[in-house]
Amino acid sequence: MxxxxxxxxxxxxxxxxxxxxxxxxxxxxxxxxxxxxxxxxxxxxxxxxxxxxxxxxxxxxxxxxxxxxxxxxxxxxxxxxxxxxxxxxxxxxxxxxxxxDVSWNYEQNKRIKPFKPDPKKKDAKGYVMFQEDVDRVQEFRKCIECYLCQDVCHVLRDHDRKDKFVGPRFMIRLASLEMHPLDTEDRIPAVRDEYGSGFCNITRCCTDVCPEKIQITDNGIIPLKERVVDRYYDPIARIFGGGKKKQK
Amino acid sequence: MLNPKEIQTIEHDVVVVGAGGAGLRAAIECSKLGLNTGIVCKSLLGKAHTVMAEGGMAAALGNVDARDHWKIHFRDTMRGGKFLNQWRMAELHAKEAPDRVRELEEWGAVFDRTKDGYISQRNFGGHRYPRLAHVGDRTGLEMIRSLQDYGIHQGISVHMECTALDIIKDGEKVSGLVAYWRETGRFIVFKCKAIILATGGAGKAWKITSNSWEYTGDGYALAYEAGAELMDMEFTQFHPTGMVWPLSVKGILVTEGVRGDGGILLNNKGERFMFKYIPEKFAAETADTEEEANRWLKGDKNARRPPELLTRDVVARSINNEVKEGRGSPHGGAFLDIASRVPAEAIKRKLPSMYHQFKELAEVDITKEPMEVGPTLHYFMGGIRVDHDTQMSRVPGLFAAGEAAAGLHGANRLGGNSLSDLLVFGRLAGVGAADYIRKNTGTINLDEEQVKISVRRATDILNRESGTNPYLVHEDLQQVMQDNVGIIRVEHELKKAIDELQRLKKDTEKVKAPGSSQYNPGWHEAISLRCMMITAEAVTLAALERKESRGAQTRLDFFGEDKEWQKYNIVLRKGKDGNMEVEKVLRTSTSPELERIANSTIEALDAEVAAEKENLKIS
Missing domain, CATH: 3.10.20.30 (Beta-grasp domain)
Known part of the structure; x- marks a missing residue:
C-alpha cells in the first residue's frame, strides 16, 4: 500500500x-x-x-x-x-x-544526588528489602529515557523553563531514589528549591505519553509534592520538628 | 587534505570504546583506580544493546536454591560451551559473578526479591539451579541504568555519539584512537596509553537478528587491523526464540524467561517436540515425560528439568528441524505457549515487556494465545583473543571485554551468562588496563601518518563523485550471511559465502554516501561496512575450518562432535600479505582440579558442595 x-x-x-x-x-x-x-x-x-x-x-x-x-x-x-x-x-x-539535542537531560541527571544505601540493612547474604516495598520504585525504574514526557511537559515545551524545572523524567528519578527502601540521602529540599516541583501543575500530559505506562504524575510527582508540603508547610510537623525526618 | 595537527585531540590514560554493561563497568573500575578515563560510544549514554537483555544475570548466590555454588555454575558453563571455553575465564566468571551482582545492588539496582527479602533468582536454560538475578524481563535496562547513574558521578568523560574508526599504534603499543563526532562529522583523536574495546558483537551482518544497528563488529575489525587475534568466531549463537511475524519485527528477541517460567514449545500438530531432541549428554538431567517436566515447574526438587530449557544451540536446531520437516507454524516458526500454563496475571507480572511487545507489534495477547517464534542471530561467543587474567590482547595496551572478547562461552553461551560476563570481565579489563599503565610509564607518540590514512578512508566515502549505495551493499551482505552462514552450515555454501564476500569487499571500496558529513547515517553505514566485512569473513573462514558440529556450529557435512576437535580453538589474524590467516590452536592444559569439576557427575558435585558447606558451618 x-x-x-x-x-x-x-x-x-x-x-x-x-x-x-x-x-x-x-x-x-x-x-x-x-x-x-x-x-x-x-x-x-x-x-x-x-x-x-x-x-x-x-x-x-x-x-x-x-x-x-x-x-x-x-x-x-x-x-x-x-x-x-x-x-x-x-x-x-x-x-x-x-x-x-537532548544533552540538557543528561545535565539534569548529573545534578541529582546519587543513591546512598544504608549499610545497616545488609547482612552476609546481601541487602534485605521486600518485594512489596520495591514495587513502586520498580515502576519508576521501567523508564527508558525516551524523554517524551519532557517533550509534552508544558513547563518545558510551552514556557521553556528548563532553568527552573527538571521535568517529569527527573521527578520520577527523584521519586525512585526518595522511595528506595535502602536510600539514606535527603533530596526533599532540593526537590522544591532546585528541581522545581512546584512548577508542575498536574495536567498529566506526561503520564498520557509514557510508553512504559508509568503513572508519572499520580505515583511519582504528587507524592513528591506531598513530601515537600509535609516538610515545609505542615503546621503540626513544624511545631514538633517531625517534618525534618526523612520518610521512606 | 586535512592537516592532522588541526584535528581536535583529547588525552586520556585509557579510552573505553562502548558504553554497554562491559564498557561502563570497565570505565568505572579505571576511574576508581585513578586513571583519567574516557568513554567513546556510538549512541547516547544508556541506549547500548545491553538494554535489550531481558532474562537476567547468572550468579551462584544460592538465594533461591541453597545448593548452588560457583563450582556448579562453572560446570554448567563448561558443559554449555561444549568444553571449548577458556577454563580460567569460566572459573573467574563463576567465582566473581555473585560479588558483581551484589555490587550492582549497592549502586542502586532494584532486583526482584525472594520472600525473605533477598535478590530473587530464576531458572534458565542450561543452569542447574535457579540462578538468574532479574527484574521482570528488563534486567538489561536495570543494569545499564544502575551503571549509568553511578558512573556519571565517578569523574569519567563520556563522549556520546562518537564513532571509533581506527586504533593508532606507537610501534607495537597502543597510542591512540581516531574517531568522529556524529553531530558535526568532525574528526577527533584520542591520545591514550590503553584502549578497552567493549563494542559488543556483529549480528547486523545477518538478516534475521535480535541486534540493533550498533552491532557491526567495530571492535573485532579495529582489533584485527591493529594486529590482535580473533578466536572462536565460528560460534554465532542463534537464539531459539525470536519473533517471526510481522516481517518488520522478525528477529526481535523473545526472552528465554518465557520458557524458564513454564512456557513450552509446540509444533503445528500440537506436539511438545523438544522431548524428541534431548542430547545424550543431557539425558540424565532432563525430564523425559511431560508429567515429570510439570512436576519440576511446580517446584519438585527431585524432578528433572523440562527439555525446553536445554541449551540454546539444541533448542534452535530443534525448531529449525520442525520447520524444515513441515511441522512449523504459519509464519515458519514454532509455537511458544505460556497462556495455557501460567495464569494471565502472573504472565503480565513476570513478563511485562513480552506482553506489550506482542500486543503492540504483533497484535497477539500472550496470556490468551501462543507466540510464534524462530531462531534469530543473537550473540557472538567468539571475539578478540585476550589473556585470561588481564583481558589484554596480543597488542600491548589493547584490551577487550564482554561480547567483544572471546573465551568465556566457548561453543555456546548459556542465557544469563552474558550480563554477568559484562560485569566480571568489564571490571577485570579495567584492572588489567590500570596495571598495564602503571608498568608502562614511558611517553607515547601519536603517529600522524596513521591518523591521516584513517581520516582519508572515511572522507573518501563522502568525496567520491558516485558509487554504490551503502544500504544496498549492507542488505546484500545480510542476505549472503543469512543464506550461507546460517544455523546449519555446509562446505559448498561457506565457500560460496567467501566468494560473495570478495565481491562485496569490492563494492564496499566503491561505496558513496551522499550529503554532508553532519549527522549522516548513510556515511555512518558506509563506514561500518568495513567492520562487518572483516567480521563476516572471520566467521565464514572459521566455520569452514572447524570440521565438526559443536555448540552453535552445525555442519551438515560433519555430523556430531569430534573428540579431536575439542582440543582446538580457531584463531584468525591479519597475515603479512594482508589476507586473513586461520590457525587451529591447541588448547592449553589447565588445572586438573577444574577439569575434574567440569567432568564430575552432577550427583557427585552436589554432594561435594554440600559437604563443603557443612564443613564451613562447623568451622
Missing amino acids: KYNFKVFRGDKDSGGLVDYNVDVDEGMVVLDVIHRIQAHQANDLAVRWNCKAGKCGSCSCEINGKPRLSCMTRMNEFSPDKPVTVTPVKTFPVIKDLVT
Whole structure:
C-alpha cells in the first residue's frame, strides 16, 4: 500500500516538510517506513534508533503532532488517504532532521544526588528489602529515557523553563531514589528549591505519553509534592520538628 | 587534505570504546583506580544493546536454591560451551559473578526479591539451579541504568555519539584512537596509553537478528587491523526464540524467561517436540515425560528439568528441524505457549515487556494465545583473543571485554551468562588496563601518518563523485550471511559465502554516501561496512575450518562432535600479505582440579558442595 510521508528535513537554522511516497507492507511501524526512505530515497535522513522494540527510547519523535516512539507506532492505525507527518520532538533543539539535542537531560541527571544505601540493612547474604516495598520504585525504574514526557511537559515545551524545572523524567528519578527502601540521602529540599516541583501543575500530559505506562504524575510527582508540603508547610510537623525526618 | 595537527585531540590514560554493561563497568573500575578515563560510544549514554537483555544475570548466590555454588555454575558453563571455553575465564566468571551482582545492588539496582527479602533468582536454560538475578524481563535496562547513574558521578568523560574508526599504534603499543563526532562529522583523536574495546558483537551482518544497528563488529575489525587475534568466531549463537511475524519485527528477541517460567514449545500438530531432541549428554538431567517436566515447574526438587530449557544451540536446531520437516507454524516458526500454563496475571507480572511487545507489534495477547517464534542471530561467543587474567590482547595496551572478547562461552553461551560476563570481565579489563599503565610509564607518540590514512578512508566515502549505495551493499551482505552462514552450515555454501564476500569487499571500496558529513547515517553505514566485512569473513573462514558440529556450529557435512576437535580453538589474524590467516590452536592444559569439576557427575558435585558447606558451618 502506498503512503505519503511528510518528514521534517533540516537543521536548527532552516528546514521544512519533505514529501516521500513509500510502499508500506503489512505489520510495518513508522520507523520501518523511515528506514525505507533512508535506504532508497534519502540516504542522509538523520534519525536515532537502537532496539526497535520499545526498550531503549531512542526513536522519539512527533507523528501527526503526537509524541510517540516511532518503533512502536504501527502503520495500520493510519489511513493511506491522509499523509503521515513525522517531525522531531519540539522541546529540544533540532540537530538535523529527526535528531534533537537532548544533552540538557543528561545535565539534569548529573545534578541529582546519587543513591546512598544504608549499610545497616545488609547482612552476609546481601541487602534485605521486600518485594512489596520495591514495587513502586520498580515502576519508576521501567523508564527508558525516551524523554517524551519532557517533550509534552508544558513547563518545558510551552514556557521553556528548563532553568527552573527538571521535568517529569527527573521527578520520577527523584521519586525512585526518595522511595528506595535502602536510600539514606535527603533530596526533599532540593526537590522544591532546585528541581522545581512546584512548577508542575498536574495536567498529566506526561503520564498520557509514557510508553512504559508509568503513572508519572499520580505515583511519582504528587507524592513528591506531598513530601515537600509535609516538610515545609505542615503546621503540626513544624511545631514538633517531625517534618525534618526523612520518610521512606 | 586535512592537516592532522588541526584535528581536535583529547588525552586520556585509557579510552573505553562502548558504553554497554562491559564498557561502563570497565570505565568505572579505571576511574576508581585513578586513571583519567574516557568513554567513546556510538549512541547516547544508556541506549547500548545491553538494554535489550531481558532474562537476567547468572550468579551462584544460592538465594533461591541453597545448593548452588560457583563450582556448579562453572560446570554448567563448561558443559554449555561444549568444553571449548577458556577454563580460567569460566572459573573467574563463576567465582566473581555473585560479588558483581551484589555490587550492582549497592549502586542502586532494584532486583526482584525472594520472600525473605533477598535478590530473587530464576531458572534458565542450561543452569542447574535457579540462578538468574532479574527484574521482570528488563534486567538489561536495570543494569545499564544502575551503571549509568553511578558512573556519571565517578569523574569519567563520556563522549556520546562518537564513532571509533581506527586504533593508532606507537610501534607495537597502543597510542591512540581516531574517531568522529556524529553531530558535526568532525574528526577527533584520542591520545591514550590503553584502549578497552567493549563494542559488543556483529549480528547486523545477518538478516534475521535480535541486534540493533550498533552491532557491526567495530571492535573485532579495529582489533584485527591493529594486529590482535580473533578466536572462536565460528560460534554465532542463534537464539531459539525470536519473533517471526510481522516481517518488520522478525528477529526481535523473545526472552528465554518465557520458557524458564513454564512456557513450552509446540509444533503445528500440537506436539511438545523438544522431548524428541534431548542430547545424550543431557539425558540424565532432563525430564523425559511431560508429567515429570510439570512436576519440576511446580517446584519438585527431585524432578528433572523440562527439555525446553536445554541449551540454546539444541533448542534452535530443534525448531529449525520442525520447520524444515513441515511441522512449523504459519509464519515458519514454532509455537511458544505460556497462556495455557501460567495464569494471565502472573504472565503480565513476570513478563511485562513480552506482553506489550506482542500486543503492540504483533497484535497477539500472550496470556490468551501462543507466540510464534524462530531462531534469530543473537550473540557472538567468539571475539578478540585476550589473556585470561588481564583481558589484554596480543597488542600491548589493547584490551577487550564482554561480547567483544572471546573465551568465556566457548561453543555456546548459556542465557544469563552474558550480563554477568559484562560485569566480571568489564571490571577485570579495567584492572588489567590500570596495571598495564602503571608498568608502562614511558611517553607515547601519536603517529600522524596513521591518523591521516584513517581520516582519508572515511572522507573518501563522502568525496567520491558516485558509487554504490551503502544500504544496498549492507542488505546484500545480510542476505549472503543469512543464506550461507546460517544455523546449519555446509562446505559448498561457506565457500560460496567467501566468494560473495570478495565481491562485496569490492563494492564496499566503491561505496558513496551522499550529503554532508553532519549527522549522516548513510556515511555512518558506509563506514561500518568495513567492520562487518572483516567480521563476516572471520566467521565464514572459521566455520569452514572447524570440521565438526559443536555448540552453535552445525555442519551438515560433519555430523556430531569430534573428540579431536575439542582440543582446538580457531584463531584468525591479519597475515603479512594482508589476507586473513586461520590457525587451529591447541588448547592449553589447565588445572586438573577444574577439569575434574567440569567432568564430575552432577550427583557427585552436589554432594561435594554440600559437604563443603557443612564443613564451613562447623568451622
